[in-house]
Amino acid sequence: xSAGRNRLPTFAALIPGAALRRAAAVSPGDIRDxxxxxxxxxxGGAGFLTGVKWNLAAAAGGQEKYVICNADEGEPGTFKDRxxxxxxxxxxxxxxxxxGRAIGGRCGIVYLRGEYRxxxxxxxxxxxxxxxxxxxxxxxxxxxxxxxxxxxxxxxGAYVCGExxxxxxxxxxxxGEPRNRPPYxxxxxxxxxxxxxxxxxxxxxxxxVAAHGPEWLRSVGxxxxxxxxxxxxxxxxxRPGVYEFPLGTPLRDVLGAAGGSDAKAVQVGGAAGxxxxxxxxxxxxxxxxxxxxxxxxxxxxxxxxxxxxRNFVEFFNDESCGQCTPCRYGNAALMxxxxxxxxxxxxxxxxxxxxxxxxxxxxxxxxGLGQTSPNAFRSIASHFRGEILGHGQGNGGGHE
Amino acid sequence: xxxxxxxxxxxxxxxxxxxxxxxxSGLLPILQALQNHYRFLPDAAMQETADLLGLxxxxxxxxxxxxxxxxxxxxxxxxxxxxxxxxxxxxGKDAVARQxxxxxGVPFGQTTPDGRFSLGWCxxxxxxxxxxxLLVNDRVFTxxxxxxxxxxxxxxxxxxxxxxxxxxxEGPDVSR
Ligand SMILES: Cc1cc2nc3c(=O)[nH]c(=O)nc-3n(C[C@H](O)[C@H](O)[C@H](O)COP(=O)(O)O)c2cc1C
Ligand code: SF4
Ligand code: FES
Numbered sequence: 001x002s003a004g005r006n007r008l009p010t011f012a013a014l015i016p017g018a019a020l021r022r023a024a025a026v027s028p029g030d031i032r033d034x035x036x037x038x039x040x041x042x043x044g045g046a047g048f049l050t051g052v053k054w055n056l057a058a059a060a061g062g063q064e065k066y067v068i069c070n071a072d073e074g075e076p077g078t079f080k081d082r083x084x085x086x087x088x089x090x091x092x093x094x095x096x097x098x099x100g101r102a103i104g105g106r107c108g109i110v111y112l113r114g115e116y117r118x119x120x121x122x123x124x125x126x127x128x129x130x131x132x133x134x135x136x137x138x139x140x141x142x143x144x145x146x147x148x149x150x151x152x153x154x155x156x157g158a159y160v161c162g163e164x165x166x167x168x169x170x171x172x173x174x175x176g177e178p179r180n181r182p183p184y185x186x187x188x189x190x191x192x193x194x195x196x197x198x199x200x201x202x203x204x205x206x207x208x209v210a211a212h213g214p215e216w217l218r219s220v221g222x223x224x225x226x227x228x229x230x231x232x233x234x235x236x237x238x239r240p241g242v243y244e245f246p247l248g249t250p251l252r253d254v255l256g257a258a259g260g261s262d263a264k265a266v267q268v269g270g271a272a273g274x275x276x277x278x279x280x281x282x283x284x285x286x287x288x289x290x291x292x293x294x295x296x297x298x299x300x301x302x303x304x305x306x307x308x309x310r311n312f313v314e315f316f317n318d319e320s321c322g323q324c325t326p327c328r329y330g331n332a333a334l335m336x337x338x339x340x341x342x343x344x345x346x347x348x349x350x351x352x353x354x355x356x357x358x359x360x361x362x363x364x365x366x367x368g369l370g371q372t373s374p375n376a377f378r379s380i381a382s383h384f385r386g387e388i389l390g391h392g393q394g395n396g397g398g399h400e
Numbered sequence: 401x402x403x404x405x406x407x408x409x410x411x412x413x414x415x416x417x418x419x420x421x422x423x424x425s426g427l428l429p430i431l432q433a434l435q436n437h438y439r440f441l442p443d444a445a446m447q448e449t450a451d452l453l454g455l456x457x458x459x460x461x462x463x464x465x466x467x468x469x470x471x472x473x474x475x476x477x478x479x480x481x482x483x484x485x486x487x488x489x490x491x492g493k494d495a496v497a498r499q500x501x502x503x504x505g506v507p508f509g510q511t512t513p514d515g516r517f518s519l520g521w522c523x524x525x526x527x528x529x530x531x532x533x534l535l536v537n538d539r540v541f542t543x544x545x546x547x548x549x550x551x552x553x554x555x556x557x558x559x560x561x562x563x564x565x566x567x568x569x570e571g572p573d574v575s576r
Contacts, residue, residue, distance in 0.1 A: 076485045076524040114432075114469045115525045117538045154432060157468030159523060173427035175466040191425075234487040234528035241529050267486070270524075297486055297528075311486045315523055321466075 008083075008244045010220075010228045011204065016090035017135065019207035023101050024141040031102040032058060035206055038214035039226040044070055044162075044199030045269070045293035046368070047225075050206060053196055056186040057103040060194035065105030067096050068171075068190065068197045071112045072155055072162035075270035076315060077295030080230035080242045081200040085112075085119055088204055089126040093150055095203025097136065098210050099196055100148040108150040109190070111167050114157050123152055159319040163367050164189075164197040166321070177321045178367035199293075201230055221247040225286035229294060233258040235267075236300030245285065251296075252281040260298035265305065265383070270295035271312040272372035275305070277383040305384040306391050309377045310338050316373040327370025330361040334377055344392030351389065355381060404442055412437070413448040422453055427463060431470055436538075439479065440471040468522065476511045476518035478556045481535040484521045487528035492545075496532050499549040516560065517553070 023031050036051025057065060069092060073081040084092055096108040112119065127150055130136040140146040153171060155161050161170045165179035168190050189195025198206075205227060209217050217227040225247035231254060234240045238259030245254060251268070255261050265277050268285070269292040276283060276290065283289050299308060316331045337354040340346040346354075358374030365371045381388060416433050420426035427449070434445045441464050450457040464470045471479075482488075482497055501507055504517050511518040527533035530542035534552075541552055 073526050074524065077487055077528050078524075079526040079528055082526050113526070115522075115535065115540070118540060153429065155467075156428065156432060156470055157522065158466065170428060171425060173424035173463065175463055177466075232528065234531065235490055271485075299490075303490075307489075308486060311484075311489055315485060318523060 010244055011088055014091055014208050016094055019094055019098055019210035020135055020141060023098050023210050024143045028102050031210055034214050035209050038209040038217040040205055040209060040217055041287060042199055043201035047287040047291055050202055053186055054102045057194045057196045060187045062193050064193045065103050066190045066193055066195040067099045067105050067108040068195060069096050069110045069203055070197050070199050071110050073113055074159040074162045075272060075293050075295055077232060077234055077270045077297040078293055079232045080294050082116060083242045084200050084204055089123060091204045091207050092200055093130055095206045096150055097148045098206055101146060103196055106147045108148060110150060110152045111155060112152055113155045117154060120152060160321045160369050177323050222286055224288050231294045231296050233296045235298035236260060237298040247286045248284050250282050250284050251276060254296055262301055263298045264301050264303055265299045267297040268292050271315050271376060274375050274379040305380050306341055306388045309380045312376040313338055324366040326361045326364040330357055331373055333357055341388050341391050404444060406444060409444055410448055413452060417452045427453060431464060435470050440474050477516050478536050479518045481520045481522035483525045483533045485524040488532035491531035493532040495546055496544050496549055499546040503549060503553055
């Protein structure tokens with residue numbers, strides 16, 4: 001929603017074209033250096049240092065290199081990339097072009113979730129506009145050898161395809177099943193070539209760094225989590241929407257802004273994230289504390305926490321690619337456990353077994369989907385143990 | 401389009417293969433375009449695609465069955481997918497589901513006997529700030545209520561009778 005724009009001061013202040021003009025005047029190494037010194041970390045969830053990623057891809061050998069913008073945005077409760085793609089479109093493509101210049105790649109691909117297909121005509125029109133302006137195509141801004149263009153490819157409704165190696169499998173025409181890592185995409189990615197995969201928001205922030213220098217990012221946030229972060233706030237609050245906050249902001253402040261201060265708990269980071277009870281609303285959104293791709297789902301005073309856990313476990317059962325046992329079997333077992341809890345037939349030793357199973361899933365699953373899938377259940381079971389054990393026994397509980 | 405015209409189908413697959421490339425990377429865009437056109441992937445379409453890309457049909461089938469938005473069984477002219485993930489769940493997706501079933505007379509997972517509508521679930525559509533949300537083919541509807549379910553279905557019916565392309569459905573604008 002365009003009305004959300006004024007909630008995004010840092011992003012709204014960026015001017016398309018500025019980053020590329022700076023980038024055209026300096027060497028690719030200078031761009032990478034600025035990004036590295038800014039401390040920019042990936043906004044897709046994992047928080048990997050963008051400068052390090054770009055350096056690795058630049059150093060990797062190979063004729064062709066690719067820049068992939070991860071616009072799969074499948075994490076439940078996340079919708080901030082939708083806003084960037086619709087209202088800050090030029091900056092998304094500019095960030096990709098910048099990354100191309102930085103690593104020596106000429107091909108960019110936006111992997112757009114199928115759910116956002118309605119954005120395609122808009123995206124194509126902005127691409128055409130940038131080609132006309134000489135910001136895409138051959139000899140960008142008249143710089144010899146600075147060639148870059150962008151292609152849009154669509155997903156088809158599979159959450160796991162947001163995982164970077166599954167995404168690449170999907171682009172190559174296969175089932176979206178994650179690969180073993182290493183090798184990482186920076187050395188062996190799309191079509192076996194060095195590939196940088198970055199989240200939409202990361203690419204936009206890289207534009208700010210290229211245009212204004214590393215200090216621009218470091219002027220807000222914390223030492224280890226520099227810069228602003230977009231948050232997608234939904235659930236039991238009066239003002240849901242996309243918000244910009246400096247990394248390191250306490251959860252309480254976000255709830256205040258979105259009109260959700262009476263929350264019982266908040267699910268931070270979507271289905272893959274953790275449930276934070278009211279007593280911990282002082283915790284901070286940052287890579288050091290509550291790491292998140294930006295989803296903040298507010299759970300109001302009357303919410304049934306076991307129903308929340310069930311919704312997420314159903315999600316993972318549905319979205320698991322089924323390739324490895326800890327994830328496939330584990331999520332089915334968690335579902336069976338939740339059904340027992342709902343009927344008030346789960347003993348404490350059974351609950352403890354489920355929590356131990358969750359730990360195994362975190363350690364033994366092949367990709368991030370399986371590794372994070374027990375997070376919500378485990379955190380709910382630890383903070384709302386009384387409530388979920390009392391379920392179906394006429395004892396609503398409702399206390400931490 | 402029904403009964404399936406094999407010649408037209410072949411021509412279409414050839415055209416798509418030219419557009420997206422006769423390589424494995426072209427497979428998903430080709431299947432997506434076929435899905436868009438036929439609202440599912442007929443066996444003959446998967447066979448043609450496999451032949452053109454030099455793949456075994458089983459490989460095409462394996463890809464087709466992996467992705468939720470690709471169907472190997474015939475679906476209604478309008479595929480309705482209601483989001484069942486948490487934010488929509490908390491904002492009344494169950495009421496919307498009941499209303500859809502009432503209006504269409506079929507439960508989730510089924511297609512109306514006239515072949516016009518299919519009902520199904522999907523996961524988070526990235527519209528949680530305007531929950532509950534649903535998809536009608538490619539079109540997103542947000543802030544759906546019992547009342548707007550009726551209007552959305554009426555919009556579909558009007559589109560059918562006026563031969564409007566299903567992508568051009570009327571109705572509330574997609575929120576960005
Ligand atoms: C199951 C799963 C889904 C993911 N979905 C997304 C996604 O939708 N968007 C995204 O940017 N990253 C997603 N990621 C993270 C990517 O694998 C990758 O780390 C990220 O795109 C890197 O970009 P960044 O460093 O700029 O954050 C997902 C990871 C997993 C395990
Ligand atoms: S952890 Fe789950 S999603 Fe990831 S590879 Fe294993 S089965 Fe597939
Ligand atoms: S939970 Fe339904 S759109 Fe996100």
